[in-house]
């Protein structure tokens with residue numbers, strides 16, 4: 088999803104000026120010391136996990152919505168605390184918000200919602216007056232934390248409440264250990280919450296205390312965080328309370344409450360069976376309460392989760408954790424992260440320290456999501472033999488940079504996710520677009536999953552079979568998305584019936600066969616056209632020449648919403664929505680941009696009449712990544728295109744945190760002015776990203792933003808659904824991308840790199856502009872882009888020589904466009 092700025096503008100204003108009291112300054116000091124030590128030692132044996140700052144994007148001004156919780160790579164479990172206020176990932180650094188528990192299920196980076204998961208919270212309590220006085224309800228148990236104490240690193244999270252209780256967590260894929268340290272002399276009490284989750288969507292469930300086995304099991308149904316309110320998912324948890332028999336339960340019982348006087352407790356009772364509170368209102372409040380004998384200072388709880396059953400939740404904890412210690416689980420998690428982070432090794436010695444921190448923190452998030460829920464399937468996916476990932480959270484976000492990055496180094500994991508997309512088509516009829524909480528979420532631009540599976544197919548069709556993917560089946564799924572109109576396209580597929588009929592998605596069209604929210608006609612046409620390009624690319628791989636021609640034609644549909652008569656700020660020609668009779672419906676191109684003069688809804692709301700999704704026409708008019716040459720022509724040729732891009736940025740239309748803007752800084756490449764892309768990317772990285780809490784300019788969107796930053800730092804930019812990567816200008820003097828499946832290592836060296844070029848503007852005389860590109864000793868065809876098949880697929884060295892001579896061009900080889908003969912054959 089995009090940023091929730093439309094919903095939250097007033098909140099944002101209120102927060103400006105607050106000072107950070109979280110995380111602990113010691114966390115940053117540790118990271119800085121680790122980078123400095125690595126720079127000094129010049130060793131190749133580097134602990135990359137020590138460079139990761141999980142708190143980047145946990146601020147409360149830019150809404151990064153990053154989850155800093157303990158997780159393994161692609162973990163279904165991400166343990167962090169749940170806070171009051173706007174905190175979609177559970178945690179938020181804002182010290183003015185209170186903690187109401189720690190819980191095992193979270194998503195990272197998602198926006199536009201009141202939160203996701205947060206089920207099965209546990210909250211440690213001090214109850215000076217004993218069991219009956221414990222503050223169990225949501226409002227009563229909220230507690231501030233001590234300032235400057237939050238900490239996290241890969242595989243570990245901790246937070247200390249202002250009553251002195253320290254909470255720590257580590258995890259495996261489906262289980263975790265939670266360690267609580269109490270002030271000396273206190274009896275430790277705990278609340279375990281049956282009903283509450285972040286979006287307050289409880290729809291009934293049960294809780295059982297088994298005192299003989301020191302075990303609490305929970306199961307129930309909850310609602311979607313970004314999808315139809317009528318959809319529900321099931322989830323289960325199993326808490327083991329005895330820490331391998333070393334902790335002895337004292338009192339136990341159940342509680343129920345509300346904010347209006349209900350605060351009932353049943354000492355010794357062991358069962359709760361609640362149905363959905365159909366009258367509505369505030370969240371249902373109920374759960375378990377227990378304490379331990381002997382005032383132990385430290386208590387460890389083991390939690391397992393499942394989307395199948397409580398039995399499976401208990402079995403997951405037994406299998407993945409068993410009697411292993413907190414430290415053993417933490418070290419195992421760290422080792423898994425080290426493996427992921429080692430996939431791209433950079434020259435730490437000569438890279439500015441803050442670039443190193445940004446780089447590895449982003450690479451960490453690039454393997455944090457989606458959540459691997461394989462063998463934890465429900466509904467139509469129950470017992471599927473395919474891999475299964477939850478929290479895809481909008482393919483519209485991730486196809487642009489997340490999967491193109493994964494293409495470079497992780498085909499095995501990529502194939503698993505592609506399998507999951509194809510399985511979505513098998514089970515529900517169309518590939519998933521925005522699966523969240525195991526449920527179909529809202530569609531944003533159409534079936535952007537098409538561009539994800541196409542990305543895989545064009546890069547790995549030779550290995551697809553060995554990686555478990557049947558390319559013909561993948562193609563059948565694509566063709567369904569491209570041809571079959573779902574009865575409702577709010578959650579899957581596209582409104583292809585009218586799109587095919589008119590060549591664009593018409594505004595105010597009579598559609599007698601399907602339903603969906605009749606908005607975003609301009610951006611849906613542009614996205615549908617690019618999705619068609621993805622299908623075309625796979626048709627080409629499969630040698631289906633008729634389909635190649637057909638989908639090539641359809642991929643030009645973006646031209647059908649180009650209105651050459653519309654002007655704005657002196658520039659002519661803009662994308663506009665259009666009636667079915669062909670007449671354009673004028674909307675001001677600045678509408679829904681930061682410079683809009685009127686306030687209006689711009690997201691999924693029915694009154695978003697603008698024609699574009701979370702964007703202005705100014706922003707979406709750049710969008711035809713497969714055929715930018717035609718946009719250059721439509722906009723009046725190279726010089727005007729470059730001037731118009733400058734005006735887009737300098738005039739305040741660019742939105743650093745919005746996906747449709749991701750590719751605009753490198754647009755100059757297509758106008759044969761690549762040096763301006765170099766300057767623009769420096770501008771964006773220096774001004775809109777950092778290693779601070781506010782380090783990303785909007786929702787991370789399942790690491791869409793993290794992977795965008797990674798590409799900028801690597802000096803590359805992907806053309807999705809192709810094998811091409813634009814060459815910009817690396818922020819790092821040397822790096823190696825390891826692809827263990829292909830058994831290739833590709834080292835990019837930047838000859839004449841200067842750390843002084845990591846600045847905006849780039850100082851005069853400092854080399855940063857590309858003079859030449861050499862691939863394994865031979866001159867590259869273009870200094871503006873490379874092909875995966877010539878580089879990362881074969882391994883070796885790419886040498887980029889940079890100079891301070893600014894005004895270079897791409898020679899005759901600007902990055903390819905379909906209409907000028909580009910993408911002519913599959914590799």
Ligand SMILES: *[C@@H]1O[C@H](CO)[C@@H](O)[C@H](O)[C@H]1NC(C)=O
Nearest residue numbers: 126127128129130131436437
């Ligand atoms: C670091 O090690 C590399 C080889 O691994 C060597 O070429 C280089 O000179 C060393 N640099 C320093 C500052 O010691």
Ligand SMILES: *[C@@H]1O[C@H](CO)[C@@H](O)[C@H](O)[C@H]1NC(C)=O
Nearest residue numbers: 106107108182183233234249
């Ligand atoms: C924690 O920091 C916040 C914000 O700076 C401040 O308002 C609050 O008083 C601090 N709390 C303590 C216990 O120092």
Ligand SMILES: *[C@@H]1O[C@H](CO)[C@@H](O)[C@H](O)[C@H]1NC(C)=O
Nearest residue numbers: 292293294358359360361362
């Ligand atoms: C909970 O109650 C419902 C009906 O009130 C019943 O159908 C169900 O079996 C009960 N579940 C458990 C686990 O007791």
Ligand SMILES: *[C@@H]1O[C@H](CO)[C@@H](O)[C@H](O)[C@H]1NC(C)=O
Nearest residue numbers: 330331332333409410411412
């Ligand atoms: C768990 O308990 C068993 C039986 O008391 C003991 O043999 C084992 O060492 C314990 N494991 C740990 C990690 O403490």
Ligand SMILES: *[C@@H]1O[C@H](CO)[C@@H](O)[C@H](O)[C@H]1NC(C)=O
Nearest residue numbers: 395465466467468469470471
């Ligand atoms: C899935 O498998 C389990 C165990 O074999 C079985 O109980 C359940 O009915 C199956 N569910 C579906 C939907 O096939």
Ligand SMILES: *[C@@H]1O[C@H](CO)[C@@H](O)[C@H](O)[C@H]1NC(C)=O
Nearest residue numbers: 160161459460461462500503
């Ligand atoms: C997902 O989990 C399954 C089952 O444990 C495992 O085989 C697979 O490698 C995991 N995939 C990723 C990307 O972590």
Ligand SMILES: *[C@@H]1O[C@H](CO)[C@@H](O)[C@H](O)[C@H]1NC(C)=O
Nearest residue numbers: 633634636637638639640641
């Ligand atoms: C593609 O478009 C061209 C030019 O408009 C047209 O001649 C051709 O018939 C179209 N092909 C298909 C398969 O639609």
Ligand SMILES: *[C@@H]1O[C@H](CO)[C@@H](O)[C@H](O)[C@H]1NC(C)=O
Nearest residue numbers: 595666667668669670671672
């Ligand atoms: C097309 O339809 C719109 C909306 O009904 C109308 O305003 C416009 O005049 C029509 N254009 C033509 C050419 O009939």
Ligand SMILES: *[C@@H]1O[C@H](CO)[C@@H](O)[C@H](O)[C@H]1NC(C)=O
Nearest residue numbers: 441442772773776777845846
């Ligand atoms: C890194 O820190 C330096 C010094 O504070 C600053 O000038 C530079 O802009 C930072 N780089 C990035 C990429 O944020």
Ligand SMILES: *[C@@H]1O[C@H](CO)[C@@H](O)[C@H](O)[C@H]1NC(C)=O
Nearest residue numbers: 742743744774775783784785
């Ligand atoms: C990006 O940086 C520019 C220039 O400093 C600034 O105007 C803009 O507000 C920033 N955008 C975001 C989303 O941080």
Ligand SMILES: *[C@@H]1O[C@H](CO)[C@@H](O)[C@H](O)[C@H]1NC(C)=O
Nearest residue numbers: 823825826830831832833882
């Ligand atoms: C690639 O790099 C890895 C890790 O440094 C090394 O073990 C492997 O031998 C290298 N492979 C090739 C083909 O150079």
Ligand SMILES: *[C@@H]1O[C@H](CO)[C@@H](O)[C@H](O)[C@H]1NC(C)=O
Nearest residue numbers: 838839854858888889890891
């Ligand atoms: C590196 O930069 C220096 C000074 O700008 C220049 O003289 C030299 O030719 C450059 N080296 C290469 C390989 O371009």
